Amino acid sequence: MMSGENGKKLRVVVLGGGTAGWMTAAGVARLLPDLATVDLIESQDIGIVGVGEATLPHIRGFVEKLGIDEAAFMKATHATYKLGIDFRDFGRIGESYIHPFGSFGEEVGGIGFHHYWLELQRQGLAAELGEYSLAVAACRANRFTPPAQDSSLASTYGYAYQFDATLFGPFMREFATGIGVTRHEGLVVDVEREPASGDVTALLLKDGRRIEGDLFVDCSGFRSLLLGQTLEEEWEDWTHWLPCDRAAAMPCTHKTSDIRPYTIATAMPAGWRWQIPLQHRMGNGYVFSSAHLDEDAACEALRQAADGDPLADPRILRFRPGRRKNSWSHNVLGVGLASGFLEPLESTSIYLAQMAITYLIELFPQDGVIDPRDRDEFNRLVDMEYDRVRDFLILHYNATTRDDSDFWNHVRTMQVPDTLADKLELWRRAARIEKYSDGLFYDASWIAVYIGQGLLPQAHDSRVSLPDPMRVSGAMDNLRKQIASQVSAMPGHMDYLKSEAARLAEVA
């Protein structure tokens, strides 16, 4: 029986002081102050992976819900704004496209914009798809301004942040400890469990301290000390679909004074390379498959290709794509890498941690008791989120004509999950996207990658050839003009960052 009954607070113990750990601690302490006490155990002897320097727009909701001021948060983490990801050399070497936080055009007569675009493209009248997206146009022009809060063209995009992940954890730590989270520095050497139920009751630290709890959140990264090592929850391995299992990361200086409001992902012979611009430096890294490239060679390739002068030697991160079959078992749930990992190709790591925290808050044990129905619901939701993101990531590798390395030959020809195979076939045959109202990545994202990587369908909607092509082309040109005019009115990304910093200084 747990001690949350009779109005007593549930003792939540978070293991691990990385991004996921401090986000969890902050989320529970801020949103459920009357229901929970939060203890967090971290050790300086264990480094943090510091996943995700780049994020998705959903993080804004999290930051806002916690009551954190955006400008202060951006200052502390040296953050820049992010409008999308520029994918280079994925479909074919020399080609690129931006997957924006936004959409392309708008549907007309109930028919998706991309059908009209495909028709104009067939007739040689279409500009590049990205020119019909305000977010893409702003990226190309290095400009930024927050979107409008209405339903106009200026509301068709969202934004996220590119920040220093090694500063995000400490920022969240300061915030969390400021709202009552107790931090324990120490190394966990043993896990106490109740013999009958198998529930975890306490964590023993090296110096003899014993941290008791009712609910344990495993944020110990890939070690997964509780969910993996102690409870032996099975791991579903996805390496055969997502063979990248290493990353070499190396911070560099900025080469130019301009800062891009987007991330660059460049395909490499054994994976891909990121360039994430922060205020003070450029994040560089090479995500690769160790079956196709050894670590030294990857570091060398990164040094050769990196944008800017290195500020440190490359650091190797090792990971395994996949997820636990159960992310919540007994009274332990995993958030972040302890629960699952999907490589950072679409900046989903922080989103996936945030998603698990949101569901934990919604399904937080009532009266101190974990109801198996809530645990099942949590696991169902987490699985659905991971599986949908997984398929979208696999698409980036599979939709290619690249045959220049063993790696690309493997991913181009591998058998993809059935769920993805059906999506691909529906697109190829009829230019249609399966529609869902939950999970991450909807029509616009799939269309961006399909078309961006040269996976054009064989046929599109029969109705788009009905109107006079010159009229359609005229309307689409109008849209491009409106986009161009709105973008030219936006401040430069760097200027906007500076003006925000000035505003913040004035407020302070």
Next chain:
Amino acid sequence: MSDSRERLRRICIAGSGQVAVIAALALKRTVPDVDVVVLGLPGDPAAYADRAATALPYSNKLHDRLGLTEQAIIQRAGGSHRLLMRYFGWGAEGQAGAMPYGAQLDAQWRTRFANEWGGGPRNASGKRPAGSLAEVLADAGRFAVPPGDMPTPLDDLDYALRWNMPAYRALMADVAQQLGVTYLAGEIAALEPDGQGGIAAIAVAQQGQIQGKIEAGLFVDCSGPAAHLLSALPGARRIDWSSFLPALRMLHAKPQQGMLALEDRVSLLPEGWLVEFAGADGLQVTLGLAESISEEAALRALGAEPSEMVTLAAGCARDAWAGNVVALGDAAASFEPLGHLNLDLAHRQLGLLLEMLPGRTIEPLERAEFNRRATLMAQQVRDTLATHYSAPRARKVFGEKPLPESLLHVLDQFTRRGRLPFRDEAALLNQEYIALLGALGFPAGVTPQALSQNPREAQAARATFEAQAQAALQFAPPYQQFMAQMMQPQQQPGGGIAGDLQY
């Protein structure tokens, strides 16, 4: 290189009710060069999507798309507005509640980005609003349609339209005819298979004499519960819902004096449920009988002169699209007229067909995707109806019935945890469904966050709402006065990027 698919040459729609007519109109509008032929089969009294004199807010958007103006519906088809449904006696005797339409959203949820990246009203959180503007206005009998070109205190409101069914059907039939849709009254003498699991042609008879045949690339079955086309295909199967939906007999009263009201009512009586539909040109009362109720008892409970008793078999097609036949309305799913879902489902499935309209060749995977979504839509309607019968007092009136697994899951999460799991293709918005659950007497579980909420936040939300309510009451004229204005001729606005591409 992607090619535009070859367009269908002819679409044949089987049915004579409003579902057939709106399908014909919509298909002709979306593909003007297709030959649309309606085969006007005799109607079925149990075809509730065809009988319905109302739908839900979704239909307003469909009307816009088809060029059916609200003004025309009001001026020529006895139209009126409904802001909410009121429920009486479902939780317990004497208990009452309301289900207003629409969702109250923060500005950031209304943006196009939010809609396209997973937000929008359908997914807006289950956070309960401090109050309902719709209810305040319905209580005061005041209303106006927000003009749309400037912000008003009524912008958060959503509403459904009512109409006079024959007049509404005639209005659409006029437009369809102007667009070149042909109508042929007749009966099916025989169906000619196309060798690919579909139909090549229908042999048509009039008064027993074969008159000819209609060949088409796509057949839309709007023939009511009998699904004359779909049911004739090999492998066609209907899924029975009667174990979940116990009201199989409906007793209708003769229409009474018309009225202008912003609400309809659904009361739970010991004999079953009683829907009072406030049509501008006739109050319509329908009683859905519990199994054991005798006809005499039902007549007494109806409290008005009866017109007819209809028996129905609730269920849906396993696949609404088979071969080249797509079923809409009761041919796809037939069920009782509770909650005005019948025509709403037909309209949403028609919307799905318009979105996924095939070319001359039908791709099996697009048919599968249509069926996946159409089946979810139908199941969500079934669950919404079953929600009514699982209300505390309804279980006494209709007896304890098994619940679909999907509904058990939703009710469990709502009553214990105060949250709604995702429901793809749900019949109602999250906020609407939460209001319905409350109106039916389901206690909402307290969310963990609410337990930690500062009471001052709730007070502040309440105060904001009170101010909004006052502004709305001041802005909205008495409903009668607004309707009088609506009867005046007026210009309809148009334009925008989409306007450039209208054809």
